[in-house]
Amino acid sequence: MTASQETPQWIELTGAHNVRDLGGLPAAGGTVRPGVLLRGDNLDSLTTDDITLLRDKVGLRGVVDLRAPFENPRAAEWFPQLGITWLHEPLMDFTGLSDPKALRDRIGGDYARFYAIMLENAGPGLVRILDFLVSGDRTPALVHCAAGKDRTGITTAVLLAAAGVERDAIVADYLATEQRIQRVREALSRRPEYRHLSEGRPGRSGQSEQRGIGTAILVDPKAIASVLDTIDAAPGGPTGYLAANGATGEQISRWQEMIIEPR
Numbered sequence: 001m002t003a004s005q006e007t008p009q010w011i012e013l014t015g016a017h018n019v020r021d022l023g024g025l026p027a028a029g030g031t032v033r034p035g036v037l038l039r040g041d042n043l044d045s046l047t048t049d050d051i052t053l054l055r056d057k058v059g060l061r062g063v064v065d066l067r068a069p070f071e072n073p074r075a076a077e078w079f080p081q082l083g084i085t086w087l088h089e090p091l092m093d094f095t096g097l098s099d100p101k102a103l104r105d106r107i108g109g110d111y112a113r114f115y116a117i118m119l120e121n122a123g124p125g126l127v128r129i130l131d132f133l134v135s136g137d138r139t140p141a142l143v144h145c146a147a148g149k150d151r152t153g154i155t156t157a158v159l160l161a162a163a164g165v166e167r168d169a170i171v172a173d174y175l176a177t178e179q180r181i182q183r184v185r186e187a188l189s190r191r192p193e194y195r196h197l198s199e200g201r202p203g204r205s206g207q208s209e210q211r212g213i214g215t216a217i218l219v220d221p222k223a224i225a226s227v228l229d230t231i232d233a234a235p236g237g238p239t240g241y242l243a244a245n246g247a248t249g250e251q252i253s254r255w256q257e258m259i260i261e262p263r
Contacts, residue, residue, distance in 0.1 A: 008176040011038065011058060015045035017183040018148040021058075021140075022156065025173060028164035033261040035059065035140045037133075039156050041148035041184050042067070043076060044191075055082050062138030064129055066091045066145040066152060071193050087132045089125050091151040092118045111223035118154055119227055123245030126158050130247055133159075134254040146194065147184045149177045149219065157227050161238035162252060163259045167228055171221050178219040 009021040018041040023034025035058070043063070046054075054060045064087045067073040075086040107114040133141055143159075145151035153174045160170050177184075188194040234241035239252050 008173070008179070009034070010180075011040070011053070013050040013053065014047045015050050016041050016043055017187060018177055018180040019142065019144075020176065022160065022173060025160065025169040026166045027160075027169075027260050028166075030260045030262040032160070032163070032165060033259055036259045037156065037159065038140055038142040039148055039152050040142055040144045041152075041180075041187075042144055042146050043142075045187070046076075046078075051078050051082070058140055060084055060140050060142060062132065062141030063087070064089060064132060064141060064143040064155075066143065066155060068092075071146060085132075085136070085138050087129065089129055089132075091122050091125060091145070091155065111218060111220040112226035115150070115154060115223045115227050116230065118151065119230055122154065123241065126155060127242055127245045127247045127251075129155060130159065130162075130242060130251055130255060134251050134258065139258065146188060147177075147181065149181065149184075150223075153177070153224055154227050157224055158231060158238065158241070159255070159259075161228060161231055162242055163256050170228065171224055174224040175219055175221060181219060 009023055011019040011021060013019055018039075020039060021034055022037045022039060023032050025032040038058070038060075060082060062085050063075075063079065065073045066089060068090050073088050073090075075088075079086055107117065129143070132138060143152055143155050157170050157174065160173075161167075231238045231241040234244060236243060239247075242252060243249070
């Protein structure tokens with residue numbers, strides 16, 4: 001990748017901290033077209049200036065919200081004003097997020113295992129997201145969860161891989177979240193839905209033991225690599241993975257045409 005391709009295309013907002021355009025990533029036969037796919041953290045605290053920027057500079061038309069019901073996902077009141085179509089598609093049953101002990105028991109600190117659990121039943125939902133993106137005037141579209149790291153990372157990795165984006169570029173984009181994760185963590189800790197995740201409890205040494213967000217802060221390249229390994233191993237690779245979960249050849253081709261700018 002060139003230096004420009006390695007530089008995240010951040011959308012600087014006051015009320016969200018991990019929003020970026022994935023344009024410029026290298027792919028087979030071209031690069032990712034700017035203004036098609038964005039990723040980020042939640043949009044619940046955007047300011048009036050933020051919304052104006054998304055309207056005037058980004059031209060946002062679609063939002064995919066991957067959050068679980070307990071996180072209170074909702075279409076923002078300003079979506080209709082911007083002509084934004086909203087899709088709520090929880091990537092998984094995030095019981096582990098609402099119960100940090102259950103999450104630790106399931107993954108044992110292994111983020112690759114955590115992502116594998118998320119991917120196990122995500123296929124049909126990922127295809128519904130694909131259908132949303134290629135149906136109607138819904139791009140630029142922003143895919144987000146709470147922090148814009150795990151669920152968003154998996155979703156964008158699959159979409160990018162299916163379009164032929166280079167593996168190293170997908171991993172590098174995932175790792176870019178590390179530059180913003182502390183800001184995201186601090187913002188989430190002020191939200192009632194997530195406050196309990198950053199609360200500590202006495203550990204064996206008597207020191208406060210961080211849980212939830214505190215332990216889920218890692219941006220581990222092995223985790224997203226495990227996702228790419230799984231879909232690469234599917235018959236037909238990433239596009240075969242989507243096809244096995246219900247995507248049509250027309251949807252996949254349309255997506256590739258939309259997101260890849262030929263050389």
